[in-house]
Amino acid sequence: MKVIKFIGWFFLVSLVVIQFFPIERNQSEEVSRADFMLVNTVPEKIQNKIQVSCYDCHSNNTEYPWYNKIQPVAWFLEDHIREGKAELNFNEWGDYSDRRKNSKLRSIISQIEDGEMPLDSYTLMHGDAKLSSQDKLEIINYITGLKSEL
Amino acid sequence: MTIKIYLMVMVTLTAMSCKDTNQEKDASEPMSGEMYQEDSGKMMAENAGNNATNAIIDNYLQIKNALVADDQEAAAQAGGKLVGEFEDFDQSNYSSEEQQELTDIIEDAKEHAEHIAESAIDHQREHFDILSKDVIDMIAITGTDKKLYQDFCPMYNDNKGAQWLSATKEIKNPYFGSKMMDCGKIQKEIN
Numbered sequence: 001m002k003v004i005k006f007i008g009w010f011f012l013v014s015l016v017v018i019q020f021f022p023i024e025r026n027q028s029e030e031v032s033r034a035d036f037m038l039v040n041t042v043p044e045k046i047q048n049k050i051q052v053s054c055y056d057c058h059s060n061n062t063e064y065p066w067y068n069k070i071q072p073v074a075w076f077l078e079d080h081i082r083e084g085k086a087e088l089n090f091n092e093w094g095d096y097s098d099r100r101k102n103s104k105l106r107s108i109i110s111q112i113e114d115g116e117m118p119l120d121s122y123t124l125m126h127g128d129a130k131l132s133s134q135d136k137l138e139i140i141n142y143i144t145g146l147k148s149e150l
Numbered sequence: 151m152t153i154k155i156y157l158m159v160m161v162t163l164t165a166m167s168c169k170d171t172n173q174e175k176d177a178s179e180p181m182s183g184e185m186y187q188e189d190s191g192k193m194m195a196e197n198a199g200n201n202a203t204n205a206i207i208d209n210y211l212q213i214k215n216a217l218v219a220d221d222q223e224a225a226a227q228a229g230g231k232l233v234g235e236f237e238d239f240d241q242s243n244y245s246s247e248e249q250q251e252l253t254d255i256i257e258d259a260k261e262h263a264e265h266i267a268e269s270a271i272d273h274q275r276e277h278f279d280i281l282s283k284d285v286i287d288m289i290a291i292t293g294t295d296k297k298l299y300q301d302f303c304p305m306y307n308d309n310k311g312a313q314w315l316s317a318t319k320e321i322k323n324p325y326f327g328s329k330m331m332d333c334g335k336i337q338k339e340i341n
Contacts, residue, residue: 097254103261103280110276 018071026081028060034094035059046142050090053118053129057084059091065125080119098150105147112136112143203292206235210285211317213266217278217324218331222271229266229274236260248291255291259284275325279312286313289340298340303333313337 032038037047056062057080068077088104096104111117112131123130131139209232216224236256241249262281266274286300299316306312306325314324314334321334 097257099254099258099284100261103258106276106280 015071021071023071023074023078025064026060026062026078026085027064028091030060032060032091034092036090036093039094040146043142046139049131049135049139052126053131053135055090056126056129057081057122058088060085060089061091067125080122102147102150105143105150108143109140109147112140202235202239203289203294204296206232206239206285206288207294207296207298207315209235210281210315213274213278213281214314214316214324217271217275218322218327220271220327222274225271225274225278226267226269229263229268232263233260233267236263244291251291252288255284255288259288275306278314278324279307282312282314285315289315294340296341299336300338300340301334302337305330305333315340 036042036050042050062077062081068074088108093101108117113136118126118129118131209228212228213225213232216222216228236259239252239256241252244252259281262277262284265277266281269277289298297317299319300313301316301321302311302313303323303325304311312325316322319336321332321336323331323333326333
């Protein structure tokens, strides 16, 4: 009994302590000139969908709900965002070479088609980020058009 | 005259590529000899670059062979090695224009190799498709002394088709593996 009590307290104290660990927030005031939405003429509806469903992890600006500021969720998220941005950063779109744009567009299409993006773990908490089959179709059509213009 | 021979060879290759291709050897020899002579001067000057390119090609072919054998693990391993080969590639012997192009190619290709190193086989094949394009474009700049076949499978990627490089004449399809081993044809011979 004593042991269980000790473990309980230990976790509680740890949980409080880790709240003081600083994390780097993915937030930037700057509007990038290379942003996907500025470089391309994106229809408003698609612009909206991509921003809500993709930008939290694939841009320099994440909208953090309150629970994402709590550890250890924040750590978990930090990792995801770092990985997501390395893979594709919509804010840096204009700086990519045409070759790379082509690769990225192809990956965007295949990830959305296969339902791998947005991640299930993300849409679980962000219902509005979920893409309906209609959304998917519209985004894929638009992206396919962009790809053929390259 | 040369063009005529070239066309004839291409037509023969295309027509026969899905069958056993042994008899064609004679027909294709004059062309490969000619091309080799044309390029050999450039090759010697770029000998150092060639070795680096060869390392990349060897690794690329390992991925290709693994995908032909439906071997995800071997493909992943070769993909990891290929990342390093791209990082080590020395561009200093090339003109600034070529360097720019090579930088673009390598940056893109490295990412595909990274993905091949850590993905399921379906994704490995998707990335191999674009990687193949990168490697083909790279060889167009660097040249190589290797004998290579540029093959084409018209069915992959929802019938949009995909290219790959092979060191052997026989078609062995890396995009479908055992499902459709002999789908494809030779598009071009390098050297």
